[in-house]
Amino acid sequence: MGEVPPTHPRYASLMARKRLTDAAATGMLAESALIAHGRGEAFDYLLGERTCDAARKAIAEVAARLLSAENPVISVNGNTVALAGPQLLTCAAMLNCPVEVNIYYRTPERMEALLSALELQREEATTLYPEFHQQISLVPILGATPDGRIPNLDGPRANCHADGILSADVILVPLEDGDRCEALVAMGKTVCAIDLNPLSRTAKKATITIVDELTRCLPLLLDDLIDETLIPDENWDNEQNLRQVVSEMLRILDDAA
Numbered sequence: 001m002g003e004v005p006p007t008h009p010r011y012a013s014l015m016a017r018k019r020l021t022d023a024a025a026t027g028m029l030a031e032s033a034l035i036a037h038g039r040g041e042a043f044d045y046l047l048g049e050r051t052c053d054a055a056r057k058a059i060a061e062v063a064a065r066l067l068s069a070e071n072p073v074i075s076v077n078g079n080t081v082a083l084a085g086p087q088l089l090t091c092a093a094m095l096n097c098p099v100e101v102n103i104y105y106r107t108p109e110r111m112e113a114l115l116s117a118l119e120l121q122r123e124e125a126t127t128l129y130p131e132f133h134q135q136i137s138l139v140p141i142l143g144a145t146p147d148g149r150i151p152n153l154d155g156p157r158a159n160c161h162a163d164g165i166l167s168a169d170v171i172l173v174p175l176e177d178g179d180r181c182e183a184l185v186a187m188g189k190t191v192c193a194i195d196l197n198p199l200s201r202t203a204k205k206a207t208i209t210i211v212d213e214l215t216r217c218l219p220l221l222l223d224d225l226i227d228e229t230l231i232p233d234e235n236w237d238n239e240q241n242l243r244q245v246v247s248e249m250l251r252i253l254d255d256a257a
Contacts, residue, residue, distance in 0.1 A: 012049075020033065020037055022082075028081065028110065028114055029110075030078060030103070032105075040175075041196075043196040046249040047196070054211065055210055055217065058241055059221050062221060063225050064232040066095055067230060068232050069097075070169050071170075072095050073097055073100055073165055073172070074091060074097065074100070075173045076100070077175055085118055087219070087222065089121060090128070090222060091221065091222060091225060093125075093135035094132060100161055100164040101142070102160055105156075119141065122137060129222075146159040146161055148161060148165070148166035150180065152183055170192065171191055172192045173192065174193070174194040174214050175214065176195065182201065185205055192206065192207065194210045194212065195211060196212070196213060197211075198245045203242060209242060211241075
């Protein structure tokens with residue numbers, strides 16, 4: 001990709017694509033990763049490529065749940081590391097919690113690539129958020145040697161760390177898959193998902209779903225994590241949240257017609 005000026009109307013999207021193609025070249029991503037990202041971009045067009053009001057409320061609710069958690073954990077896959085590893089490490093630093101790599105297409109080479117990338121991203125995170133330098137340096141990065149298993153879930157994503165996902169009460173799972181989301185909720189865990197598709201199983205099964213683009217919503221989440229006055233809404237209605245997002249998509253489609 002040639003030099004893209006920041007004034008380009010598709011700058012953010014093009015930079016995200018470049019980060020993913022670069023990550024794919026290093027072996028961090030599964031072969032289907034770029035397809036998954038393209039599917040998300042299609043839904044982002046329907047949102048007008050902006051954070052809608054329903055997503056903004058969900059971001060604040062996710063921050064409140066994470067802040068009130070006893071054992072929060074941030075779960076990441078290849079796409080999330082490639083797109084927003086430094087920001088997610090900073091979220092973990094603010095919450096004093098681990099980041100756990102949990103992927104479906106697991107190979108030793110791919111795990112090594114992802115774990116190495118996260119270690120390098122610590123430096124980038126401290127440059128972006130120097131005020132959290134010490135906390136970022138201490139964030140545990142899990143995933144290399146899983147010693148626990150999510151019950152009633154088949155496949156390699158069932159393997160997890162006993163002191164990570166298995167013992168978490170609140171889990172932030174950007175770009176989740178529906179099977180694992182459903183299994184985690186069945187365990188009684190609060191699952192906070194980030195998913196651009198409001199119709200996906202993940203979006204419907206999660207406790208709170210942020211329907212927004214990952215790199216756009218994380219700075220807002222970081223801002224909210226600083227606000228220690230946020231209180232979880234025990235009456236949070238995720239179905240209503242998703243209906244509001246779909247209504248916004250339909251409104252944008254109608255305006256475009």
